[in-house]
Amino acid sequence: MLTGFMVLLLACFFQGSFGLGMKKYQPFSWEAFWVVFSVAGILIIPILWTWIEVPDFMSYIRETPARVLGLASLCGLLWGVSSVLFGKAVDTIGVSLTYGVNMGISASLGSLIPLILFGNVPPALSFSLLLGGMVIMLGGVVMITKAGLDKEKRMNQQAAQGGQAAPAKPLSKGLMMASVAGLGSAAMNIGFAYANRTLETAAGHGVSELSASLIPWVITLSGGFVANFAYAAYQLVKNRSYRDYVKPGSSKAYAKALITSLIWFLALGFYAKATVMLGPIGSSVGWLAFNGLALIISNAWGLKDGEWKGFSGPKKQLMLGNGILIVSWIVVGIANSFA
Numbered sequence: 001m002l003t004g005f006m007v008l009l010l011a012c013f014f015q016g017s018f019g020l021g022m023k024k025y026q027p028f029s030w031e032a033f034w035v036v037f038s039v040a041g042i043l044i045i046p047i048l049w050t051w052i053e054v055p056d057f058m059s060y061i062r063e064t065p066a067r068v069l070g071l072a073s074l075c076g077l078l079w080g081v082s083s084v085l086f087g088k089a090v091d092t093i094g095v096s097l098t099y100g101v102n103m104g105i106s107a108s109l110g111s112l113i114p115l116i117l118f119g120n121v122p123p124a125l126s127f128s129l130l131l132g133g134m135v136i137m138l139g140g141v142v143m144i145t146k147a148g149l150d151k152e153k154r155m156n157q158q159a160a161q162g163g164q165a166a167p168a169k170p171l172s173k174g175l176m177m178a179s180v181a182g183l184g185s186a187a188m189n190i191g192f193a194y195a196n197r198t199l200e201t202a203a204g205h206g207v208s209e210l211s212a213s214l215i216p217w218v219i220t221l222s223g224g225f226v227a228n229f230a231y232a233a234y235q236l237v238k239n240r241s242y243r244d245y246v247k248p249g250s251s252k253a254y255a256k257a258l259i260t261s262l263i264w265f266l267a268l269g270f271y272a273k274a275t276v277m278l279g280p281i282g283s284s285v286g287w288l289a290f291n292g293l294a295l296i297i298s299n300a301w302g303l304k305d306g307e308w309k310g311f312s313g314p315k316k317q318l319m320l321g322n323g324i325l326i327v328s329w330i331v332v333g334i335a336n337s338f339a
Contacts, residue, residue, distance in 0.1 A: 003277055004277025004278040005278070007274040008270070008274035008278070008289060008290060011266075011268075011269075011274055011294075012267075012289070012297060013297055014264070014267035014270065015267035015268075015297070016294035016295065016297025016300075018263040018267060019090055020301055021256050021260025023090060023305075025253050025257065026249070027244055027250055027253060028257070029235075029244050030087065030091065030232075031232045032241050032245060033257050034087060034228065035232045036257035036258070036261070037257050037264075038232060039229065040257065041260070041262070041264045041265055042080075042221050042229075042261075043221070043229075045265045046218050046268075046269075049269055050214040054207055054211050057214075060198050060205065060207075060215060061215065063198075064197050064201060065197070068197045069195075071191070072191040072194040072195035072216065073219060073222050074191070075187040075188060076187075076191050076222060076224040077223035078183075078187040078188075078223075079191070079220075079224050080184075081184060082180055082185065082187075083181065083184060083185075083227075083228055084227070085177040085178070085180050086098065086177070086181035086185075088177050089101075089102070089178040092171075092173060092174035093148065093174030093175065093178065094302060097145065097171075097174070098178045100178075100295060100299075100321070101145055101175055101179055102182040102185060103182065103185070103291035103294065103295045104138055104140075104141030104142075104182065104291075104295075105179060105182025105183060105185070105186065106183075106287075107134070107290075108137070108138060109183070110186035110187075110188070110190065110288075110291075111130075111134065111189070111284040112284070113186065114190055114193040115127075117193070120280060120284070122280075122335075123338065125338050126335050126338035127335075129331055129338065130332065132331055132335075133332040134328070134332075136327055137291075137292050137325060137332075139324050140322070140323075140327075141295075141321070141325075143317055144295075144317070146317055146321075147315070147321060148175075148314070150314040151308065152171040154313075188220065188224070191220035191223070192272070192283065193283050195215070195220050198212070198219060199212045199213055199216055209276045214269055217268055271286060278336060285335065288328075289332050292325045293325070293329055296325050299318060
């Protein structure tokens, strides 16, 4: 189990870091970046990694009931719609606050719903601790969100004192986008849990469960790819921003998009393996911890990137929120030990 948490820790590092690539990707427009990210990160890399570990993965997918495939893909489609909003929210309110709101909603719903749907509710003590850890995590998210709101208030005050207009992108709009994205992120884990039927099928054919754990992502992300690519491609044509691909300096933007894609799926791939190592409620305990620790890491990157420079009060609130999240991670680990 300790090894499972170490693998989960690695997944959290990648999950908390990939959002950095969604900023400062000029000369690409948002849609030019997102098309590359969709093709590489959501389609090609998951299939390639799964094929390397499980060459016959498509045969196990074909053995999976169509209803399971359809539901998992639908959840992926819902995530795909919301992930577009996630990328927009990062541009609007920054890495730290986007992760805070998004992951708070995603962690709570994405961990509880699979337990209820699949009848994997653990013993009373474990479940109580799990709920307690969730409540503590949401408290940390509230604190981080408050830090962002106080930061916006001070930014507006500074702009008014300097005779400048308020920031063109209001925090309220970014918070709304991050909140809806959180609902979609929860659907992502629900789809992953549904698609675990394919893991069981592959394991029945003698495939290692650790390797087979990647197959559910191929199924779930198929729906996500459709939503992400379709919207970004539409914007690309509408705004004629496909010309961004040949602008001077575009090679660096390509590299950033590809690296971001790789880091993004490394997070999901290692998360999948960790859920197998963590035991029967791994996809619920893992999702809760995955979101919480990744949020701490993303906040650390946000601080390093200067997002909170000059805002000492909100910064202290942010640090307190991170501390609360660490406590929640410990409680969730204890809950899993009693499962």
